[in-house]
Amino acid sequence: MTRKRALWAALFALGLLLVVLGVLNGGARDVLAKAVKICSECIGLG
Numbered sequence: 001m002t003r004k005r006a007l008w009a010a011l012f013a014l015g016l017l018l019v020v021l022g023v024l025n026g027g028a029r030d031v032l033a034k035a036v037k038i039c040s041e042c043i044g045l046g
Contacts, residue, residue, distance in 0.1 A: 022028065
């Protein structure tokens with residue numbers, strides 16, 4: 001494995017780990033709630 005490929009794999013694994021930790025921390029739920037609120041305000045429902 002070349003050094004560049006190893007670095008790419010390590011950064012990909014780190015990014016994936018951070019996404020998983022964010023989902024487990026409840027970050028996805030917070031982002032979805034904020035997105036729904038913003039979209040509802042733009043459409044004029046809220």
